[in-house]
Amino acid sequence: MRPRASLLAAGLLLPTAAHAADGAVNKLAVAMFLGFVGITLAITFWAARRTRTTHDFYAAGGRITGFQNGLAIAGDFMSAATFLGISALMFEHGFDGLIYAVGGVAGWPLVLFLLAERLKNLGKYTFADAVSLRLQAKPIRSLAATGSLCAVVLYLIGQMVGAGKLVEVLFHLDYDYAVCVIGGLMVFYVSFGGMIATTWVQIIKASLLLAGGSLLAFLVYRHFNYSFDAILRGAVANHPRGIELLEPGHLVRDPVSAISLGTTLLLGTAGLPHILMRFFTVADAPAARRSVLFATGFIGYFYLLIFVLGFGAVALVTHDGGYFDPKTNVMIGGTNMAAIHLAHAIGGDAFLGFMSAVCFATILAVVSGLTLSGASAISHDLYANVFNPHATEQEVVRISKITALVLGVIAVSLGLVFEHQNVAYMVQLAFAIGASVNFPLLFLSMYWRDLTTWGALLGGIMGLTTAVGGIILGPTVWVEVLHHAAPIFPYKYPTLFALAASFSGSLVGSLLDRSPQASAERAAFAAQFVRSQTGLGAEAASVH
Amino acid sequence: MHDLYRLIDADPEFHALQRARSRFSWGLLACVFVAFYSFLSVIAFAPTWFSRPLNAHTMVTTGIAAGVAVILFSVVLTAWYVWRANREFDVRNQVLLARLKQRATTR
Numbered sequence: 001m002r003p004r005a006s007l008l009a010a011g012l013l014l015p016t017a018a019h020a021a022d023g024a025v026n027k028l029a030v031a032m033f034l035g036f037v038g039i040t041l042a043i044t045f046w047a048a049r050r051t052r053t054t055h056d057f058y059a060a061g062g063r064i065t066g067f068q069n070g071l072a073i074a075g076d077f078m079s080a081a082t083f084l085g086i087s088a089l090m091f092e093h094g095f096d097g098l099i100y101a102v103g104g105v106a107g108w109p110l111v112l113f114l115l116a117e118r119l120k121n122l123g124k125y126t127f128a129d130a131v132s133l134r135l136q137a138k139p140i141r142s143l144a145a146t147g148s149l150c151a152v153v154l155y156l157i158g159q160m161v162g163a164g165k166l167v168e169v170l171f172h173l174d175y176d177y178a179v180c181v182i183g184g185l186m187v188f189y190v191s192f193g194g195m196i197a198t199t200w201v202q203i204i205k206a207s208l209l210l211a212g213g214s215l216l217a218f219l220v221y222r223h224f225n226y227s228f229d230a231i232l233r234g235a236v237a238n239h240p241r242g243i244e245l246l247e248p249g250h251l252v253r254d255p256v257s258a259i260s261l262g263t264t265l266l267l268g269t270a271g272l273p274h275i276l277m278r279f280f281t282v283a284d285a286p287a288a289r290r291s292v293l294f295a296t297g298f299i300g301y302f303y304l305l306i307f308v309l310g311f312g313a314v315a316l317v318t319h320d321g322g323y324f325d326p327k328t329n330v331m332i333g334g335t336n337m338a339a340i341h342l343a344h345a346i347g348g349d350a351f352l353g354f355m356s357a358v359c360f361a362t363i364l365a366v367v368s369g370l371t372l373s374g375a376s377a378i379s380h381d382l383y384a385n386v387f388n389p390h391a392t393e394q395e396v397v398r399i400s401k402i403t404a405l406v407l408g409v410i411a412v413s414l415g416l417v418f419e420h421q422n423v424a425y426m427v428q429l430a431f432a433i434g435a436s437v438n439f440p441l442l443f444l445s446m447y448w449r450d451l452t453t454w455g456a457l458l459g460g461i462m463g464l465t466t467a468v469g470g471i472i473l474g475p476t477v478w479v480e481v482l483h484h485a486a487p488i489f490p491y492k493y494p495t496l497f498a499l500a501a502s503f504s505g506s507l508v509g510s511l512l513d514r515s516p517q518a519s520a521e522r523a524a525f526a527a528q529f530v531r532s533q534t535g536l537g538a539e540a541a542s543v544h
Numbered sequence: 545m546h547d548l549y550r551l552i553d554a555d556p557e558f559h560a561l562q563r564a565r566s567r568f569s570w571g572l573l574a575c576v577f578v579a580f581y582s583f584l585s586v587i588a589f590a591p592t593w594f595s596r597p598l599n600a601h602t603m604v605t606t607g608i609a610a611g612v613a614v615i616l617f618s619v620v621l622t623a624w625y626v627w628r629a630n631r632e633f634d635v636r637n638q639v640l641l642a643r644l645k646q647r648a649t650t651r
Contacts, residue, residue: 095594098611099587105615106580109622113569113576117629232603246605247595248587255588262584286634293626300619304612527549533562534552534637 029170029353036204036361040189043200047193054393057194057400058125058376064199064281070294072199073278075206077104077269077295078302079155079366080162080359083209085427086303087339089251090310091317091331094244096251097310099258101303103265108296111270112289118446118532120279120288126373127276127438128381131445134524136453136517138386143460145377147437148273150464152374153410155272155430156367160415162336163363169333169340170356179415186367187408190375191401195281198368205358205365210302212358216339217305219346220312231308234315245314260493264431267499271434271442274373285535313342321345367411375403428493429471436463436498444506446532449525452518455510463502470494548648555644561636568628572621583614 051057064072082104089097122130128144160179167178189197224230232246239245252258269275279288317323317331323341324331331337343355379400384391391399418426441460444451471477473488491497510518531537552558586593586607594607 095605095607096587098608099584102580102583102611102614105618106576109576109618109625110573112622112625113573229602229604232608236603243595246603246607248591248607252587258584258588259581262580266580286630289626289629293622296619296622300615303615307608307612526553527546530549530552530558533558533565534641536548536552536641537546 026170026349026353026356028350029356032354032357033360036208036357036364037185039204040197040201040364043204044189044193044197047197047200050196051194054125054380054396056196057397058277058372058380059280060195060199062281062283066282066287066290067294068199068203069278069282069287069291071206071298072202072281073275073291073295074298074302075202075209075365076275076278076369077299078206078209078362079427080159080166080363082302083213083306083362084162084336084339084359086306087310087313087342088335088337090306091313091335091338093251094239094241094314095246095248098307099252099261100265101306103262104269105296105300105303107266107269108292108299110266111275112292112296114443115270115276115446116279116288116292117285119276119442120282120285121532121535121538122446122528123280125277125280125380126376127273127442128377131441131456132385133445134521134528135445135451135456139453139457141381141385143457144438144441145381147271147433147441147460147464148377148381149374150468151271151273151430151433151438152370152377152407153414154426154433155274156370156374156407156411157414157418158427158430159363159367159370160411161418163360163367164415164419165333165336166340166356166359166363169337170360175419176416179412182364182367183408183412183415185364186371186411187404189368190371190404194400195372198372199281201365201368205361206298208358209362210298212355213302213305213309216343216346216351216355217308217312219351220308220316220342223316223346224312228308231311231315235311237315238318239314256491256496257493260491260496263499264428264435264493264495267435267439267495268431269434271436271438272430273377273434273438274369276438276442277373277376284538309339309342312346313338316345317341318345371404371407371411374407375400378403429467432467432471432493432495432498433464435495436467436502440499440502440506444503446528448510449522450510451506452510452513452515452521454513454515454518455506455508458509459502459504459506462505463498466501467494467498470497548644551644551648552640555640557636557640561633561640565629565633569625572625575621576618579614579617583610586610
């Protein structure tokens, strides 16, 4: 998505950064970062003592309130990709970056109207619980776990690389060490503190990010005498493309890309396993519903701030401010650092330190949520329900902890491998898989009586292959990474096609399925429907 | 099927409640879709519409205003859904469950 991202590393290799020209480490940032780590470690120890059952480990015992969960969901969703990524996109592409902000918020009403309450009523720890309720557990859980793991790993890589770069710029720590530190911390939070620790890390981080973002937006506003118009004037005056900054069509050049990107954002949220998992941490469907309301409020507010921050960065992160490498004319740390440079431009070293520490906390919290979600896909969906249905609770939790460690190692290694890689497309791929594999599976199982195991499998496999194939053969990987002359698949965003493949596969596969098993699965829909609507039977499922 | 599930499935109030809830949520969802895909369609098919300033005295374009509007609209619809579900659907659901649970035990 950002061709200049490969130059990111080049910019970072320079020993002096604009705001640390003397080579000194930003002491406030280090202090804040250590403070955050200290507090979260304390929470992890506290949580570890309260984590006794699998229900505690995966769902925080169902004791999280709607407000707390809303904040935690917002924390999960407002990743570094949001704050740093969208400001970076606006910095480069202007108006088109806003599509990400608008789509990110519009996905939430959909989660509420279609999924949240039913999911809570049907499931236990993962969205696969709800899907496999009336379908064949083994194949369906394997499919759901594959979809979850693909999304989780791709998302993890993006966050790891982002965090590594941030730490490198800020603390002058080697990228390799930085990635290892993050990997180590996230494995520790998840394997010792489970969902209780992950939730509280998420809540603290979301509060910090909301406070930090508000302060930054306020300072930008004050700088421009409280006029949004003045910010836009400053941005247009400072941007090489001038007034074109405010015109759509720079990032998405054709109608198919625009609609496909929008659909990825709209439906992707409803298929992200670490977000869906959060609905099982509350007591009942009404609390799940309240969670979404608070989450949408916080996310909507934060994304509106990004309108100010994105254009503010264009106006204030200037060439004479020393934020660009004078030789190559590339922003120091890559355009991903636009929001961080903005913090420096508006509030000096102290505020830079504060915002960097907030971003770092953000990444740490998001990778923890992702790791827990990946660990539950393997331990709960695959191990406890496919390979070893007689496993005890202790065994399942032990497998989770081992999986968290393995995922940590995978994330660190992939983070190292992809250091020089453009990270934005990986996060987008995670959303694409969520939108075209996990979402259709969950949606059809709850809304369409005729969905059968075979239909779900056919649709899931077709959606997954189209999404992954479209990305690999598309312009981003085939041309920019693998250096072929022309893409085999012409569009950057495959979701529209993968979604169509997924739905048509499920439709055809289910309608052609005339087996006795299929009839039993259709007959079981009525009971599942009653449970999804009334919550009857859900209480029994959440008490282990 | 469990007895109580059968009772609920046969109950007219359950189906009335379920229809009301689903009409409401699909209706709101349609609003979100129309708003968001209209926003996207302008970007896709008529991008110049979004580069126009709102009026002669401002830099704020219709595109920026539309983006803010879609975000606010999403939050408002979410709040509306939760408000009505809390006030109406939950209560009806509780009454329904209490009545049918009693019927299932007295039979």
